[in-house]
Amino acid sequence: MMSAITQTIATPTEAVPMSRTTIRRTDLRARGEPALWSLGGALALGVIMIIGFLVLVFANGIVTFIPKPLAVVTETDGTVTAGEPFRSELYKPSPEIIASLSPEWRERVKAENGYVSRTLYRTGNFDIYGEDFRWVPAFQAAKIEHPKNLSFFERMEWGPFVGTVKSFKVGGAEQAFTSLSDPKFIQVHDESRARAEEIRAIERGKIGHINHELETERLDLRKVELEHGRNSAEYKAAQDRLTARAAELQVDYDKFSAEVQKLREMNAGNTLTLAEVGGREKTIEFSALVRAYAANDLSLLQTLGVYFSRWGEFLADEPREANTEGGVFPAIFGTFAMTLLMVIVVAPFGIITALYLREYAKQGKLVSFVRISVNNLAGVPSIVYGVFGLGFFAYVLGGSIDALFYPERLPNPTFGTGGLMWASLTLALLTVPVVIVATEEALAAVPRSMREGSLACGASKWQTIRYIVLPRAMPGILTGVILAMARGAGEVAPLMLVGVVKLAPELPVDGLFPFVHLERSFMHLGFHIFDVGFQSRNAEAGKPMVFVTTVLLIALVTFVNATAIIVRNRLKKKFAGSQF
């Protein structure tokens, strides 16, 4: 550069192009700036969409359980409506309605181009009104009040009740009601609830055991019948055994049902009479009351109390009211159990397949074909797997298992219908391509030098794979398993065919032999979302539950994945510092 300048000065007549001395900037396109912008833009768009989605779901999910204030609306025609304001929207009333309005309102509606706002109130009291929700147009609401004594009662049946406590009885004796936080009231409520729990425990546990045993005995008899025929001596003996055992069990049963009866009678004496705003009354047992709170008179602490008690119920209890109320514990358990079982199946299966494909199979046309087929499997719509799972696993495999091992239960299917095991196997099949592809790549990434080093030490091929290749490829393999798990936990469509049901209070794991019941149908969070949001009688009431359940499903998948990622990173750290 310097010499060029000196030359130019020294011999000005010489034609030295000026561009030599000026610094030319590199072309934007050559630098790849536009590409960089579009790449960054695409990433930003993706991140914004994900964040937006999470914010939407979490914002809706987290506020669902906050107790909302109750309003009493006196309408122009004298009707009184009490309930939680649920949401508001603009709507276009029909011309007749507009014509019937006061001139003032007619002007307002006209100014808004014929639109007027209306509010949806969650009135509850389904047993009295025959509806849960009520729209009140703005022009009809003459007066809106928030009375302090108006309370929200969550019940075991019929949905919530909005109203006031008229009176309550303990052991049939009338008591003076002061407030919901009256210690006596709370004590009676707690006692009744505890008794209801006890009844349930006896029915589920002790009486459940008796029924289970009786059923087992009956199946044994049927087995004897199938083996030896109805007229055989064995059948007679088994029949006598069953009769004797049934008599014994009947004694136990009577004892337990008497216990239950006693508890029921005690609970029947503890009732409270509720009144809705119109004055109509309804008497319920304390045991049927989940919780009650004076919605407009809550301290911050009480609000939090209601909020967290609802979360607790949601996480630990069973659903009620067609899944729109109560908890989702069976669904959490079902999702978790199914995902775990799927991983137990898919991980070894996928890894073994990939090991053979990559390490042992002779690389040729056949292996290429298998590899392409595996990759294509990942693109098959999941519902197809569901159909396959039902047709092959449940009907063919399950049907054969039933015919071989459970002939006494036929025609009732045991394994011959959808269940936890078939659902897990179906999902394992669905996710196995992910594991195979990831494992193959991880195996291919193990440096050749390491394999040669091991072989040169006199290790066999299997020893090399076992001690050198597999540990080294493990982080990559686990990445594949994590991806498979994430996909499997979020899948719903095929599950509807192979074992997920709307309501399955019996968990796949319980205290009855053989303790793990892989043949049972189960609940799943993903399906629960679908069911509550779109299949329930009361779609409006289910909507908030959709968000809460979504939050929970995201949290569960995140938790499972995070655990797997931590395990993988531990492994990775072990191999850090490698020079290759």
Add this chain to the structure above:
Amino acid sequence: MNMETAVAPRPDHAFESTVYHVRAGGSGSVLEIKDLSLFYGPAQALYTVNMTVEKGLVTALIGPSGCGKSTLLRCINRMNDLVDAVKITGQITLNGEDIYARAADVIALRKRMGMVFQKPNPFPMSIFENVVYPLRVDGVRDKTVLEETCERALKGSALWNEVKDRLDQSALGMSGGQQQRLCIARAIAADPEVLLMDEPCSALDPIATAKIEDLINELAGQYTVVIVTHNMQQAARVSDNTAFMYLGRLIEYGDTEVMFQTPKCGRTQDYVTGRFG
């Protein structure tokens, strides 16, 4: 072994036959290579190589890139078996035993040889486990045997004093030179009959290289070493015999001093004096 008929050298590769002036080690030969030819698919990489490796001496293989010296080394412990479409004719015997015999057990054979590679390739395990790996895969469980072997091998590779306090730490945390000496320790742990080294210093800095060279000198006498190297000074410094290869042929094989001072072949002279290569 039935010797397959060696493919005749192509006319454009016609060379004068190999010149031998091997210095004898006094205890006979360990390896005998007879008429060894190797094909990668249609391409021939080795042309009827004949040589013996003297017991207890260091034999260097030198030659320009692609001359087949690494291929020859990898024939000795049958590492070329891993390559697809490789065809080998001729014979190699290890202490009289044909390693390409149909009945030969490759795994047992490799246990009798140690190999050190170009780049250090410690396994992702502890230093101890790295060294005793050949014994582990051989099924040795006895803890005292393993510990004694580890100490002996690490002392043999002059690494003991540096790592004796951190045997249970990952081998991947060591420096490149240490890693390579660890690989040498691993290679000598099972007391091999031959130690094969494939350019063991090419990925190392000069100081680490000097240490490895010292180590090779120490190992000489105790072990028979065959070393492939690009570095002619290194061959001159560490070896007793040197084989010069060119285009898949063994050109000259003999006493290192003679090879570097008064080579018998013109090509060798050209190569060792740096006129080509």
